[in-house]
Amino acid sequence: xxxxxxxxxxxxxxxxxxxxxxxxxxxxxxxxxxxxxxxxxxxxxxxxxxxxxxxxxxxxxxxxxxxxxxxxxxxxxxxxxxxxxxxxxxxxxxxxxxxxxxxxxxxxxxxxxxxxxxxxxxxxxxxxxxxxxxxxxxxxxxxxxxxxxxxxxxxxxxxxxxxxxxxxxxxxxxxxxxxxxxxxxxxxxxxxxxxxxxxxxxxxxxxxxxxxxxxxxxxxxxxxxxxxxxxxxxxxxxxxxxxxxxxxxxxxxxxxxxxxxxxxxxxxxxxxxxxxxxxxxxxxxxxxxxxxxxxxxxxxxxxxxxxxxxxxxxxxxxxxxxxxxxxxxxxxxxxxxxxxxxxxxxxxxxxxxxxxxxxxxxxxxxxxxxxxxxxxxxxxxxxxxxxxxxxxxxxxxxxxxxxxxxxxxxxxxxxxxxxxxxxxxxxxxxxxxxxxxxxxxxxxxxxxxxxxxxxxxxxxxxxxxxxxxxxxxxxxxxxxxxxxxxxxxxxxxxxxxxxxxxxxxxxxxx
Amino acid sequence: xxxxxxxxxxxxxxxxxxxxxxxxxxxxxxxxxxxxxxxxxxxxxxxxxxxxxxxxxxxxxxxxxxxxxxxxxxxxxxxxxxxxxxxxxxxxxxxxxxxxxxxxxxxxxxxxxxxxxxxxxxxxxxxxxxxxxxxxxxxxxxxxxxxxxxxxxxxxxxxxxxxxxxxxxxxxxxxxxxxxxxxxxxxxxxxxxxxxxxxx
Numbered sequence: 009x010x011x012x013x014x015x016x017x018x019x020x021x022x023x024x025x026x027x028x029x030x031x032x033x034x035x036x037x038x039x040x041x042x043x044x045x046x047x048x049x050x051x052x053x054x055x056x057x058x059x060x061x062x063x064x065x066x067x068x069x070x071x072x073x074x075x076x077x078x079x080x081x082x083x084x085x086x087x088x089x090x091x092x093x094x095x096x097x098x099x100x101x102x103x104x105x106x107x108x109x110x111x112x113x114x115x116x117x118x119x120x121x122x123x124x125x126x127x128x129x130x131x132x133x134x135x136x137x138x139x140x141x142x143x144x145x146x147x148x149x150x151x152x153x154x155x156x157x158x159x160x161x162x163x164x165x166x167x168x169x170x171x172x173x174x175x176x177x178x179x180x181x182x183x184x185x186x187x188x189x190x191x192x193x194x195x196x197x198x199x200x201x202x203x204x205x206x207x208x209x210x211x212x213x214x215x216x217x218x219x220x221x222x223x224x225x226x227x228x229x230x231x232x233x234x235x236x237x238x239x240x241x242x243x244x245x246x247x248x249x250x251x252x253x254x255x256x257x258x259x260x261x262x263x264x265x266x267x268x269x270x271x272x273x274x275x276x277x278x279x280x281x282x283x284x285x286x287x288x289x290x291x292x293x294x295x296x297x298x299x300x301x302x303x304x305x306x307x308x309x310x311x312x313x314x315x316x317x318x319x320x321x322x323x324x325x326x327x328x329x330x331x332x333x334x335x336x337x338x339x340x341x342x343x344x345x346x347x348x349x350x351x352x353x354x355x356x357x358x359x360x361x362x363x364x365x366x367x368x369x370x371x372x373x374x375x376x377x378x379x380x381x382x383x384x385x386x387x388x389x390x391x392x393x394x395x396x397x398x399x400x401x402x403x404x405x406x407x408x409x410x411x412x413x414x415x416x417x418x419x420x421x422x423x424x425x426x427x428x429x430x431x432x433x434x435x436x437x438x439x440x441x442x443x444x445x446x447x448x449x450x451x452x453x454x455x456x457x458x459x460x461x462x463x464x465x466x467x468x469x470x471x472x473x474x475x476x477x478x479x480x481x482x483x484x485x486x487x488x489x490x491x492x493x494x495x496x497x498x499x500x501x502x503x504x505x506x507x508x509x510x511x512x513x514x515x516x517x518x
Numbered sequence: 519x520x521x522x523x524x525x526x527x528x529x530x531x532x533x534x535x536x537x538x539x540x541x542x543x544x545x546x547x548x549x550x551x552x553x554x555x556x557x558x559x560x561x562x563x564x565x566x567x568x569x570x571x572x573x574x575x576x577x578x579x580x581x582x583x584x585x586x587x588x589x590x591x592x593x594x595x596x597x598x599x600x601x602x603x604x605x606x607x608x609x610x611x612x613x614x615x616x617x618x619x620x621x622x623x624x625x626x627x628x629x630x631x632x633x634x635x636x637x638x639x640x641x642x643x644x645x646x647x648x649x650x651x652x653x654x655x656x657x658x659x660x661x662x663x664x665x666x667x668x669x670x671x672x673x674x675x676x677x678x679x680x681x682x683x684x685x686x687x688x689x690x691x692x693x694x695x696x697x698x699x700x701x702x703x704x705x706x707x708x709x710x711x712x713x714x715x716x717x718x
Contacts (some may be wrong), residue, residue: 009596048525051525055525055528055529055532056528058532059528059531059533061614062533062535062614063531063532063535064536065535065614066533066554066556066614066615067533067535067537067556070535070615072555073554077551220572265708276538312602347657495619
């Protein structure tokens with residue numbers, strides 16, 4: 009099989025169907041690729057060898073030989089050309105022909121040269137343009153470099169300035185910190201000074217208290233002595249004495265106690281209820297006479313506790329369930345025989361004070377929301393109340409229905425007071441206004457805008473003082489004749505930590 | 519076939535250096551110098567020896583020039599054998615270049631065929647091709663080829679153009695791949711006797 013394939017190969021390479029080449033050895037193949045490639049390589053090698061030996065050696069030689077032959081024949085022809093005319097003619101003509109050809113070629117070449125020179129010129133122009141452009145670009149680049157340099161310098165400048173600013177800022181910061189520490193120290197000092205002052209004041213107060221105590225004790229001693237002397241001496245009964253005869257103790261002592269009462273009303277025992285202290289204090293300053301029935305009665309029942317120092321009340325004398333819900337306001341009438349209470353249950357109840365107890369006298373209704381503040385008018389015949397229902401109400405003393413309703417506020421009215429004159433009322437409200445009302449017309453005559461909502465206010469002759477939610481007390485001046493023209497100005501502002509509920513006591517002390 | 523292209527090229531471009539010497543008996547005006555030539559192995563003598571004839575015609579009188587014939591050491595060389603065959607057959611062991619004697623007279627009619635023109639050579643060549651193809655492809659391929667393709671084959675051989683020849687010859691050398699080869703492979707065996715035979 010392999011031999012046949014070998015034959016195939018050799019014949020295939022010889023397409024014309026010719027014979028095998030002599031001298032070529034066919035490798036008897038064993039089959040398989042290695043055998044195939046081996047004989048192939050063998051054949052290739054043989055071919056190359058043959059080629060080398062037969063062809064390559066002689067190639068150049070034969071070529072040169074033929075060239076030489078041609079040249080010799082040519083020269084022979086030229087040499088013999090002089091003998092034979094036609095051939096020389098032909099050679100001359102051929103030479104002339106060649107000459108013409110050469111001239112043609114030179115002409116063509118000259119034309120080409122001219123063309124090329126033109127192209128050179130064009131290219132040179134282009135080159136010149138490019139040079140010019142390059143120079144321009146270079147200039148622009150230099151300009152850009154300069155600009156960049158400038159910007160660099162500016163950047164440096166700005167950085168320096170920034171550095172300077174920063175140092176200034178640091179210095180200021182240092183100063184500020186120093187100032188802050190100093191402030192703190194000053195505050196601490198101030199606090200300490202304040203404490204010292206308070207301490208001193210406390211000491212002074214204690215000193216005063218001790219002095220007062222000594223004085224009181226001295227007076228008590230005196231009183232005792234006088235009582236004893238009076239007890240020992242005989243005194244005739246006087247018909248104008250007002251002491252009742254049903255008392256157990258002697259009328260003399262009653263008289264005495266009464267007189268001493270009047271002088272020493274301040275020195276009541278600690279068991280006095282707060283309304284009594286208020287009323288007594290008011291009596292002292294306003295020089296009014298109040299009913300002293302109950303006080304006298306107590307003194308007579310307890311002869312021991314006549315003159316003792318005044319103290320803050322510790323226990324209630326009388327507790328009464330007065331309202332169904334919370335009580336917001338309590339007020340004595342100017343004659344201190346009536347107590348008005350008002351609260352969340354929307355009514356005002358009037359109580360008479362009799363024999364140390366409160367008896368219900370009347371109920372004044374008419375408010376639709378809770379009562380915040382009650383005031384009696386100076387005559388004691390009318391009651392003014394401020395209410396959550398954004399109105400202030402005015403009652404005659406025993407009418408259960410309000411006589412007047414002052415509406416105008418937009419939020420709850422927190423305080424309503426009679427101003428200096430009888431027919432003017434001032435109300436403060438949570439809607440950040442204070443209004444002045446005229447009772448004859450039942451209309452609002454002035455509205456004062458304040459910054460914060462008014463929680464309470466009081467009136468005196470020339471001024472209104474209002475306390476506000478923003479921890480400020482504002483004092484309004486109403487002294488000028490027509491309140492329309494002048495805006496009451498705040499003339500004092502105090503900063504206090506918590507909201508202040510004012511009472512008469514704190515205001516009336518000078 | 520593609521991977522054998524080197525081999526094909528080597529075969530095609532094989533050359534034999536030959537020296538043509540004019541027979542002394544020929545009448546010449548002057549001494550004829552020998553003419554050296556590299557003959558292609560695949561071609562035919564009468565196809566490639568135009569230059570020889572021109573060379574020798576220069577030294578001869580025109581009336582004496584008859585048909586040229588060649589002989590080597592007494593043996594007339596048959597032109598219808600390829601040159602390579604002739605060389606390997608007669609002179610493979612001799613010193614190169616191969617010396618052929620050129621005759622213009624006394625054409626041996628008994629030994630050689632006349633070759634009046636190239637068309638005779640073409641006819642002989644094409645008949646060989648067809649014979650081979652009968653065996654290879656049952657003459658289908660060569661009959662499917664057009665006249666211009668046959669011409670291309672001949673012109674490729676005549677002008678020594680490897681690519682031109684093989685562009686057409688490739689078709690003749692294709693075989694159906696499932697069989698792994700030609701069923702019948704044509705080859706010829708030459709002997710140095712008068713007769714030659716062709717076998718399958």
